[in-house]
Every structure is written in C-alpha cells, then in structure tokens.
Amino acid sequence: MKKLLYVLFLVTIVSCGKSSEEISLSQEVDSLKTEITALHRANDTLSDHLLKRSYVTLNYPAFFDSIAEPEEYILQELQQRPGLISKKAVLGGTMRFTRVTFINEDLLVAEFEDGHIMGKTVFRYRLTRNGELGFTNVCDIEY
The missing domain is CATH 1.20.5 (Single alpha-helices involved in coiled-coils or other helix-helix interfaces)
Structure with missing residues (x-):
C-alpha cells in the first residue's frame, strides 16, 4: 500500500x-x-x-540636382497650396507654410502657423515628369 x-x-x-x-x-x-x-x-x-528636428538629411532626390535650394523651392510650392494645411486659422489669422525639412527622398516635414497656433505635417512628395510637385499628407505631428 x-x-x-x-x-x-x-x-x-x-x-x-x-x-x-x-x-x-x-x-x-x-x-x-x-x-x-x-x-x-x-x-x-x-x-x-x-x-527635435534631428531628421535633417542632405541626400536630396536626384531630380533636385538642378535646383539650388530644394527646401525653398518646395516651400514656395506649398505656400501656393494652403489647402494642404490640416488646421484652421484662429483669431483672423491666415495659415501659411513657414519651413520645410526633408526626411528622405520620399518624405518631408512642413511647418505651418497663423501667428497664433502652429503645426507640422509629414508629406509624401513626388515630382512628375512635367515638373509639377504632388503632395500627400502622411500624418500630422501633434505638439
């Protein structure tokens, strides 16, 4: 047992x-x-x-070889398209793009403000064969 x-x-x-x-x-x-x-x-x-803007790269896409200041060129293109800004202006201000920084050959960060509020958006960008830039909103960066 x-x-x-x-x-x-x-x-x-x-x-x-x-x-x-x-x-x-x-x-x-x-x-x-x-x-x-x-x-x-x-x-x-x-x-x-x-x-912290540590994403700056100087490896511009090849199609910017003939453009002296690619950031300025894209900034001017974006300034002509205020409808791409996702936030609405307040207190009578007008939203405008203020700075562009490349992340890589496909993405960039565009900063915008109206004097009262500001923001950033990540855009995918493409240059067409006829020289026109196209932008697609990837995401907004919240503060």
Whole structure:
C-alpha cells in the first residue's frame, strides 16, 4: 500500500511540471514581449528625433540636382497650396507654410502657423515628369 501511494505521489509531482510545448510557447511569448519593448523604444526615439528636428538629411532626390535650394523651392510650392494645411486659422489669422525639412527622398516635414497656433505635417512628395510637385499628407505631428 505504501508503495502504491509513493508511486501515485511521484506521478502527481511529475505531471505538475510544464510540458516541452508549454515551455516552448512560454519562451516564444517572452521573445515577443522583448521585441515589442524594443519596437516601442525605437518608436519613442523616432518621435523624439522628429520633434527635435534631428531628421535633417542632405541626400536630396536626384531630380533636385538642378535646383539650388530644394527646401525653398518646395516651400514656395506649398505656400501656393494652403489647402494642404490640416488646421484652421484662429483669431483672423491666415495659415501659411513657414519651413520645410526633408526626411528622405520620399518624405518631408512642413511647418505651418497663423501667428497664433502652429503645426507640422509629414508629406509624401513626388515630382512628375512635367515638373509639377504632388503632395500627400502622411500624418500630422501633434505638439
């Protein structure tokens, strides 16, 4: 009888442990949690860089080779399109673009203000074969 109880006790203890599948899944979950943490950290770092204007690049797209000041050229193009500004002017002001900074050959940040409020928008831009610039709002940067 004592031997039977001893065997049942051992079987119960052994069966309480995690199976290899459970251990594998637990390790995968831990790995994914670590990856999510790293991605959150990278996202926060990118947001900080964007807000501090650390995204400046001097690698202009090849189609700007013939333009002396690409930022100024794009700023003038944007100033002719105030409808691209997502915020509305307040207290009788008029929204206008004030600064452009390239992120890369596809994206730029355009700053705007009306004298009372200001904002930034990330635009995707393209130069067509006939020399016209096209802009697509990617996102607004909130302060």
